[in-house]
Amino acid sequence: MSxxxxxxxxxxxxxxxxxxxxxRNLPWMLPVGTxxxxxxxxxxxxxxxxxxxxxxxxxxxxxxxxVRIMPLLLQHASQTGMESLVALLLAATLxxxxxxxxxxxxxxxxxxxxxxxxxxxxxxxxxxxxxxIWLGIDSSSRLAFAVFLSFFPIVIAASAGLAQxxxxxxxxxxxxxxxxxxxxxxxxxxxxxxxxxxxxxxxSTMAVIGVIVAEFISSRVGLGHxxxxxxxxxxxxxxxxxxxxxxIVGLGLFGGVVLIERLVRDRYLR
Amino acid sequence: MQTQAGDTAIRVDNVRKIYDTGRxxxxxxxxxxxxxxxxxxxxILGPSGCGKSTLLMMCGGLESxxxxxxxxxxxxxxxxxxxxxxxxxxSSLLPWKSVLDNILFPIRILKRDxxxxxxxxxxxxxMVGLHGFEDKKPHQLSGGMRQRVAICxxxxxxxxxxxxxxxxxxxxxxxxxxxxxxxxxxxxxxxxTALFVTHSIREAVLLADRVLVMTRRPATIVEDxxxxxxxxxxxxxxxxxxxNELCGHLRSLIETGHGGRRPGDGPVLQPGRxxx
Numbered sequence: 001m002s003x004x005x006x007x008x009x010x011x012x013x014x015x016x017x018x019x020x021x022x023x024r025n026l027p028w029m030l031p032v033g034t035x036x037x038x039x040x041x042x043x044x045x046x047x048x049x050x051x052x053x054x055x056x057x058x059x060x061x062x063x064x065x066x067v068r069i070m071p072l073l074l075q076h077a078s079q080t081g082m083e084s085l086v087a088l089l090l091a092a093t094l095x096x097x098x099x100x101x102x103x104x105x106x107x108x109x110x111x112x113x114x115x116x117x118x119x120x121x122x123x124x125x126x127x128x129x130x131x132x133i134w135l136g137i138d139s140s141s142r143l144a145f146a147v148f149l150s151f152f153p154i155v156i157a158a159s160a161g162l163a164q165x166x167x168x169x170x171x172x173x174x175x176x177x178x179x180x181x182x183x184x185x186x187x188x189x190x191x192x193x194x195x196x197x198x199x200x201x202x203x204s205t206m207a208v209i210g211v212i213v214a215e216f217i218s219s220r221v222g223l224g225h226x227x228x229x230x231x232x233x234x235x236x237x238x239x240x241x242x243x244x245x246x247x248i249v250g251l252g253l254f255g256g257v258v259l260i261e262r263l264v265r266d267r268y269l270r
Numbered sequence: 271m272q273t274q275a276g277d278t279a280i281r282v283d284n285v286r287k288i289y290d291t292g293r294x295x296x297x298x299x300x301x302x303x304x305x306x307x308x309x310x311x312x313x314i315l316g317p318s319g320c321g322k323s324t325l326l327m328m329c330g331g332l333e334s335x336x337x338x339x340x341x342x343x344x345x346x347x348x349x350x351x352x353x354x355x356x357x358x359x360x361s362s363l364l365p366w367k368s369v370l371d372n373i374l375f376p377i378r379i380l381k382r383d384x385x386x387x388x389x390x391x392x393x394x395x396x397m398v399g400l401h402g403f404e405d406k407k408p409h410q411l412s413g414g415m416r417q418r419v420a421i422c423x424x425x426x427x428x429x430x431x432x433x434x435x436x437x438x439x440x441x442x443x444x445x446x447x448x449x450x451x452x453x454x455x456x457x458x459x460x461x462x463t464a465l466f467v468t469h470s471i472r473e474a475v476l477l478a479d480r481v482l483v484m485t486r487r488p489a490t491i492v493e494d495x496x497x498x499x500x501x502x503x504x505x506x507x508x509x510x511x512x513x514n515e516l517c518g519h520l521r522s523l524i525e526t527g528h529g530g531r532r533p534g535d536g537p538v539l540q541p542g543r544x545x546x
Binding site: 166190265 | 330331332349350351352354355356358359360362364366375376378379380427
C-alpha cells in the first residue's frame with residue numbers, strides 16, 4: 001500500500017512533463033494545423049490539375065496579390081471597417097436600451113417581444129434595396145442597414161439575459177430594500193452581460209455583412225465595392241485578396257468585442 | 271411565558287393568504303396567529319406545500335397579506351425592512367462576486383460604510399469556518415459552504431430579526447447537521463430573533479426554543495410546543511430519549527394532519543407529560 005503510493009508518482013513523473021507540453025499546445029495547434037493543411041491541399045490541387053487562375057487561384061498567388069494591392073485594400077478596408085464599427089456601436093446601444101426597457105416595463109415587453117421575434121423571421125438581407133430607396137446612396141443608408149441587420153441578435157440575447165437573472169437574488173435585493181435601479185444594475189445587468197456579449201459577437205459579423213451588402217448595391221468605396229469591381233473584370237485573385245482583408249476586418253471587430261468583454265468582466269463584475 | 275407587548279418582536283395576527291388566479295382561489299395560509307419574543311428562536315414545522323414559506327415571506331414583507339396583520343417591532347409589516355434579514359432555500363450567491371464581496375453585498379445596497387463592515391464580514395467568515403476562502407468564487411464552493419456564505423451575508427448588516435426559509439433543505443443529511451451546528455454557534459453568540467421554516471422535525475427541535483406545527487388542511491398552526499432543552503444546547507441532545515420522544519410526537523402531529531388545537535387554546539404542551 002505504502003510502497004505503491006510512493007512508487008506511483010516517481011514512475012510517472014518523467015513522461016507527463018513531455019506529454020503535458022504537447023497537450024497544453026494542442027488547443028491551438030490542431031485548428032491552425034488543419035487550416036494550414038487545407039491551404040496546402042488547395043495549392044497542390046490547383047497546381048496538379050492546372051486550374052485556371054480565373055476559376056480558383058492558388059493561395060500563394062492570393063498572398064502575392066494581397067501584398068501587391070495592399071495600399072488599395074487598406075483604403076477600402078478602412079471605409080468598410082469604420083462603417084461596421086459605427087454600425088455595431090449603434091446596434092449595441094439601441095439593442096441594450098430596448099432590452100432594458102423591455103425588462104423594466106412589462107407593457108413594453110408584451111408589445112415589443114412578439115414583434116421582434118416576428119421581424120427576426122424576415123430575410124432581412126432582402127430589404128437592403130429598400131434602405132437605398134429610403135436613405136439614398138450615401139453612408140447613412142449603409143449604416144442604417146447594417147444596424148438593422150445586427151441589432152436583432154443583441155436585443156434578443158440581452159433581453160433573454162435580463163430575464164434570466166436569479167429570482168432569489170432579486171428577492172434578496174427586495175428584502176434588502178434595494179431600489180429598482182440598484183437591482184437592475186447590481187443584479188440584472190451582471191447576469192445579462194454574458195448573454196449580451198454573445199449577442200454582440202454574433203452582431204459583429206452581422207454588421208460587416210450589412211455594410212458589405214449595402215456596398216454591393218450603392219457604394220463607390222469599400223471592400224464590397226472592390227469585390228464587385230474586381231469580379232466585373234474577372235480578377236478572381238483580387239476578389240480573394242479582398243476577402244482576406246475582409247476576414248481581417250471581421251476578426252478585428254470580433255476581437256474588439258472579446259477584448260471589451262474581458263475588460264468589462266474584470267472591472268464591472270466585482 | 272406571558273409576554274409583554276414590548277418583548278414581542280414578531281406579532282402575527284389572524285393572517286390569511288389567498289392566491290387568486292382569476293379562475294380559482296387557493297388559500298395558502300388560513301388564519302394564523304402567533305408571537306415571537308425578542309431573542310427567541312422559533313421554528314415553523316410543516317409538510318411541503320402547507321404555506322409555511324408563504325407565511326415567512328409575508329413576515330419579511332416579500333408577499334402581500336390578504337387579511338390580518340403582521341407587526342414587527344411594533345409596526346405593521348407592509349414592505350421589506352433593513353432590520354430584517356432573510357435567508358432563502360437557495361444560497362443565491364452572485365456568481366461573479368467573491369465570497370467576501372458576496373457577504374458585503376447588503377452593505378453595498380444599503381450604502382453603509384464598507385471598511386468597517388469588511389472587518390465584521392471577516393469575523394463572520396472565520397466563525398463559519400470559511401477562513402482562507404474569502405477570494406473564492408461561489409462555483410468553487412460546495413453547497414454547504416455556499417449556505418455558510420449566505421448566513422454571513424444575512425448577518426453582516428446586523429438585522430435584529432432573521433427569517434430563514436428552509437435554508438438547509440437542499441443539502442445532504444451530514445452537511446445539514448453541520449450547518450445546524452454552525453447556525454447554533456452563531457445564533458448563541460449574536461442572539462437574534464429568529465424565525466426558521468423547515469420540514470425536518472429533527473432540525474426544528476435541535477435549533478428552536480419553540481416549534482409551531484403547521485398542517486396542509488387547514489393551512490394553519492395546530493400546535494405550539496416549547497422545546498425543553500437548555501441553551502447553549504448540548505451537541506448530543508439529539509441522542510437523548512426526551513429528544514426522540516418529542517420528535518415522535520411532532521411526527522404523529524404532522525401525519526394525522528391536525529392536533530385539534532390552536533395556539534393559545536390552553537397551556538403549552540410539555541413533552542415529558544405526554545401519555546400517548
